[in-house]
Amino acid sequence: MPTTDLIITGSGILGLATAFLARRQGRSVHIIDRSDRPVGSSIQNFGHACFTGQSDAAQPIASKAREGWLDAAAATGLWAAETGTFIPAMTEAELTVLEQFAAHRGPDQVRLLDPEAIVEAVGNPDLPAIGGAHLPQDMRVDPRQAAPRIAAWLAGQGVEFTWNTHVTAVADGTVSTTRGNFHAEQVVVCPGYQLTSLFPEIAESHEIRICSLVMSLIEAPQHIPTGFAMLTGTSLARYDGFAAMPGAEALRHDLDEREPELRGCIANLMVTDIPQGLLIGDSHAYDLSPEPFIDERVGSLLLDRATSMLGIERPRVLQRWLGMYADSPTTNLVLERPDERTTVAVVASGIGMTLSFGIADLILSGGTADL
Numbered sequence: 196m197p198t199t200d201l202i203i204t205g206s207g208i209l210g211l212a213t214a215f216l217a218r219r220q221g222r223s224v225h226i227i228d229r230s231d232r233p234v235g236s237s238i239q240n241f242g243h244a245c246f247t248g249q250s251d252a253a254q255p256i257a258s259k260a261r262e263g264w265l266d267a268a269a270a271t272g273l274w275a276a277e278t279g280t281f282i283p284a285m286t287e288a289e290l291t292v293l294e295q296f297a298a299h300r301g302p303d304q305v306r307l308l309d310p311e312a313i314v315e316a317v318g319n320p321d322l323p324a325i326g327g328a329h330l331p332q333d334m335r336v337d338p339r340q341a342a343p344r345i346a347a348w349l350a351g352q353g354v355e356f357t358w359n360t361h362v363t364a365v366a367d368g369t370v371s372t373t374r375g376n377f378h379a380e381q382v383v384v385c386p387g388y389q390l391t392s393l394f395p396e397i398a399e400s401h402e403i404r405i406c407s408l409v410m411s412l413i414e415a416p417q418h419i420p421t422g423f424a425m426l427t428g429t430s431l432a433r434y435d436g437f438a439a440m441p442g443a444e445a446l447r448h449d450l451d452e453r454e455p456e457l458r459g460c461i462a463n464l465m466v467t468d469i470p471q472g473l474l475i476g477d478s479h480a481y482d483l484s485p486e487p488f489i490d491e492r493v494g495s496l497l498l499d500r501a502t503s504m505l506g507i508e509r510p511r512v513l514q515r516w517l518g519m520y521a522d523s524p525t526t527n528l529v530l531e532r533p534d535e536r537t538t539v540a541v542v543a544s545g546i547g548m549t550l551s552f553g554i555a556d557l558i559l560s561g562g563t564a565d566l
């Protein structure tokens with residue numbers, strides 16, 4: 196008979212958030228990961244918890260997720276800033292989408308800013324913004340700290356970790372691995388973009404592929420405040436919440452004409468800070484097996500556009516990397532239960548940090564969501 200209540204495959208933010216909530220419920224938890232520490236999508240990202248920009252349908256999950264991040268921060272001591280997101284509007288089309296979004300969501304979620312206020316928030320007196328917005332509910336975490344900190348805290352709470360161990364199959368409470376079989380009452384599988392190697396049928400039914408993103412870390416100038424997050428016009432065209440506004444179509448045409456190179460690399464131009472510097476990205480390319488090469492033109496383009504908005508004349512690049520996450524053209528969330536004891540959960544879009552704790556709550560409560 197199994198002695199563990201819950202085995203979780205994957206020590207990314209989704210597996211860890213699930214373990215955090217399960218431990219709070221008093222359940223015994225065992226996490227198995229092929230790596231020797233979290234190194235997947237969950238450390239490669241912006242650490243931007245973009246609750247507000249998610250679709251209306253996702254708002255209940257986003258709100259649970261926000262509670263979860265605040266709880267986890269209080270328990271584990273991980274850094275989580277309630278600093279919100281700033282969005283400068285550089286054109287009438289961008290401003291229109293922000294105004295429509297503000298009218299739709301109300302002032303608790305969206306505060307419109309005049310040009311002086313957004314220029315001050317971004318810290319660049321020469322930014323030719325015509326207005327902007329602040330999304331006060333959004334949060335920031337440090338992606339290089341959050342998952343390792345939660346994992347260490349869970350280990351201290353008695354959660355068992357088996358690292359360097361590849362899970363090869365999961366069914367009916369049995370987890371087969373390269374170190375033998377483990378058994379539990381329930382098994383939750385959160386393998387991120389490696390879903391295809393474990394549950395190929397589920398991956399194929401959602402057309403799961405890998406999205407790769409060009410990212411940079413640059414030295415931060417002093418004028419950027421801690422907890423900074425900036426989205427731009429390309430973000431307004433991309434996140435479901437903004438993109439549902441009636442003005443989004445005109446914004447996309449405007450961007451196609453004004454910024455064809457950014458649109459060509461499917462950019463979501465955005466910036467956040469971490470203690471080591473400023474994170475700048477990102478582009479999107481889709482493939483089943485991406486090549487590892489970073490296109491320098493794409494990296495330079497994103498750097499150029501972001502630093503010119505921030506008024507940074509000579510950015511010093513500290514790191515570049517190709518981030519990867521699971522993507523599906525048909526859904527933002529794969530949440531399936533192939534047998535009574537198994538749940539498979541993969542965020543199939545670039546919103547897994549944001550929604551992690553909300554999805555973990557769905558996983559454990561047996562819920563579903565159409566995102």
Ligand SMILES: Cc1cc2nc3c(=O)[nH]c(=O)nc-3n(C[C@H](O)[C@H](O)[C@H](O)COP(=O)(O)OP(=O)(O)OC[C@H]3O[C@@H](n4cnc5c(N)ncnc54)[C@H](O)[C@@H]3O)c2cc1C
Binds near residue numbers: 232360520
């Ligand atoms: C560049 C970039 C920027 C992003 N920006 C944001 C952002 O600002 N906000 C946001 O909300 N989201 C963002 N995302 C998306 C977010 O990072 C992901 O959605 C999220 O981290 C997915 O978490 P996960 O736990 O599902 O996957 P992962 O963090 O990839 O974890 C999966 C784990 O499963 C393990 N594993 C897989 N297969 C097996 C196996 N067979 N056996 C054992 N272990 C296995 C892996 O080793 C890994 O540790 C971004 C992603 C990237 C790459």
